[in-house]
Amino acid sequence: MSHRTARVNRAGLAIVGLVLAVAGGLALARGLGMSFLWPPYSPVISEQTAGYAAGHGWFWPAVALAALVVEILALRWLLLQGRTDSLRRLSLEPDSGHGATHLSARAAAGALEDDVRESLHAGRGERAPRGERVRASLSGAPGTPRVALAMVLPDETDPSAARHGAQGAVTRLRQSLELDRLPATIRMHTTRTHP
Amino acid sequence: MTTPDPYSGYPLDPDEGPPTRDLSPPGGGPLVGEPRERKAAPEPRERKAGREPRERKAGRRVADAKAQVRAATVGGPGRRAAAGEFRPRRTAAATVTALLLAAAALVTVVAAVAAMWRGRSHVPPLTWLTPLGRTHWNDPAAITTAAVVCLLGLLLLALALTPGRARVLALASEDQQTVTGITRSGLSRHLASVAARVDGVSRARVRFRGDSVQVNAATPLREVGELPGQVIRAVTARLEELRPLRPMRVRVHVRQREE
Numbered sequence: 001m002s003h004r005t006a007r008v009n010r011a012g013l014a015i016v017g018l019v020l021a022v023a024g025g026l027a028l029a030r031g032l033g034m035s036f037l038w039p040p041y042s043p044v045i046s047e048q049t050a051g052y053a054a055g056h057g058w059f060w061p062a063v064a065l066a067a068l069v070v071e072i073l074a075l076r077w078l079l080l081q082g083r084t085d086s087l088r089r090l091s092l093e094p095d096s097g098h099g100a101t102h103l104s105a106r107a108a109a110g111a112l113e114d115d116v117r118e119s120l121h122a123g124r125g126e127r128a129p130r131g132e133r134v135r136a137s138l139s140g141a142p143g144t145p146r147v148a149l150a151m152v153l154p155d156e157t158d159p160s161a162a163r164h165g166a167q168g169a170v171t172r173l174r175q176s177l178e179l180d181r182l183p184a185t186i187r188m189h190t191t192r193t194h195p
Numbered sequence: 196m197t198t199p200d201p202y203s204g205y206p207l208d209p210d211e212g213p214p215t216r217d218l219s220p221p222g223g224g225p226l227v228g229e230p231r232e233r234k235a236a237p238e239p240r241e242r243k244a245g246r247e248p249r250e251r252k253a254g255r256r257v258a259d260a261k262a263q264v265r266a267a268t269v270g271g272p273g274r275r276a277a278a279g280e281f282r283p284r285r286t287a288a289a290t291v292t293a294l295l296l297a298a299a300a301l302v303t304v305v306a307a308v309a310a311m312w313r314g315r316s317h318v319p320p321l322t323w324l325t326p327l328g329r330t331h332w333n334d335p336a337a338i339t340t341a342a343v344v345c346l347l348g349l350l351l352l353a354l355a356l357t358p359g360r361a362r363v364l365a366l367a368s369e370d371q372q373t374v375t376g377i378t379r380s381g382l383s384r385h386l387a388s389v390a391a392r393v394d395g396v397s398r399a400r401v402r403f404r405g406d407s408v409q410v411n412a413a414t415p416l417r418e419v420g421e422l423p424g425q426v427i428r429a430v431t432a433r434l435e436e437l438r439p440l441r442p443m444r445v446r447v448h449v450r451q452r453e454e
Contacts, residue, residue: 003279009289010355016292017351024345031338040333050328053310064307071300078293081286155384156392159377160436167369174372184373185280187363189381 005080012077084139091142092177103177105145109136112173116149119165120157129154131191147173147184154193162188260423260447262431267367267438277365277440280374288354367438377437379403386410389433393425396449401430407444408434413452423449 026035033040053059087105113134120132133152140146147170153162166186174182330337363376377385383401390399390410399412412426427447434443 005286006279006282006284009285012355013285013288013292013351014355016296017348017353017355020344020348021352022348024341024343024348027332027341028338028345031332031334031341033333038332041331043328044330044332044337045327060307060310064304064311067300067303067307071297071304074293074297074300078290078297081290081293153381153385155381155388157385158433158436159382159385160433160438163366163375163437164369167373167375170373171370181372184370186368186373186375188375188377190378190384191381192384 005083008077008080084137087138087140087142087145089142090138090145090177102142105138108173108177109138109147112136112147112149112169115169115172116151116166119169120151120153120162129157129193131193132157145179145182147182149184149186150189151186152189152191155190156193157190159188159190257448257450258419258423259449260427262427262445264431264434264439264443264445266442267440277368277374277376278361281361281363281365281376283359283361285354285359288351292351365440367440382437383408386430386433389429390426390447393422393429395422396426397452399426406441407446410445410447412447412449414449416451419449419451423447 029035030038031040090103090105090108092101092103093099113136116134116136117132120134131152131154133150135150137148138145139148149166149170151162151166153159163186170182170184170186332338362380363378364382366375366377368375383403386408387399387401387410390396390401390412393412395414395416396412397415399410402409402411408430410426410430412422414422416422426449427445430447431445434445
């Protein structure tokens, strides 16, 4: 769902930006005397505007309602940022006529992490070097999950070998979950481990 | 399951690179999905590596070298998916804007409700609106505010419409369903360690500038000699193993310095 977050963020920023730019631009044009319609020397809130607001009973309720709508949209937008969309459990049985099989998503992610660590050390049974971290998480829908794998490697480790090992682990997870599709994102980072 | 590494025959320093790993998966399981179209074995390369060291700055010997790492040949969808995955999501800008928008809307709701009730009871008038009745459009304060609002709007529009600088560099994947990337800072740290392992290099730093990689290496050797060529071979060989989805230029600058 992070793609959706990115789209919503960009759309929201574009709308707010456009409104601010147009409003600011019009006000600037009026203040600098570049607008033909309105004189620059009038007050920002004129007698007419104030009179209109006072004379029409619906004015303030309408403003309140519009601001309330904006408020709700803004809060929803804000809450979208904190959503991680992580899965709690996977459903392994695609056909609901055959009952349901669930697997904890954390367990699957943990198994993937162990497999990746194993393949990083190529089965040599070494202890993980200082600075190495592997973190996996599953997201999406229970029947069509996606996996995100983040690896932090010591800076002297070859990332292309690590990528190969991680790819193998993802493929094995896909096979053991009997999924045709398991989109994966592998993200690598390094830390300095020598003086 | 993979084609042989086309770069393995590349002449590198004997102590360059980590010990070779067993790259086959421990389970020996075959990978699902066709291996991606790979680059053909590279033609004999001609690099402008290791130009003659030239004198600069009071007897200090410096030498530069340049090379180009070609982009991995990955089909359109994979490239697009990778670009979409690692494009900045503008979370920080969106959070701040949403917070300010929510705060402004809340103030407006409260003010409008207060104004509604003022008609019936005798609530004091909105005090923060009255200065606006006295301020004129061409007052310096009004003009400044309008300019700031306009610039802020243009800034948000730019944030929304420009792709932004991805902190993660997309790499080729062995598998259609997988998107792989490495952080720019992580890659530069790794390439610095690769450069520092070349014999004769005492320190190395790597910086990214757009799609180009700048390696600054220091050597205690009196003669810089072939060092830029060796450093650039080590760094480009590693980059070509990683197969970035965009071509990258590599520049090496070696400077002689006494420790």
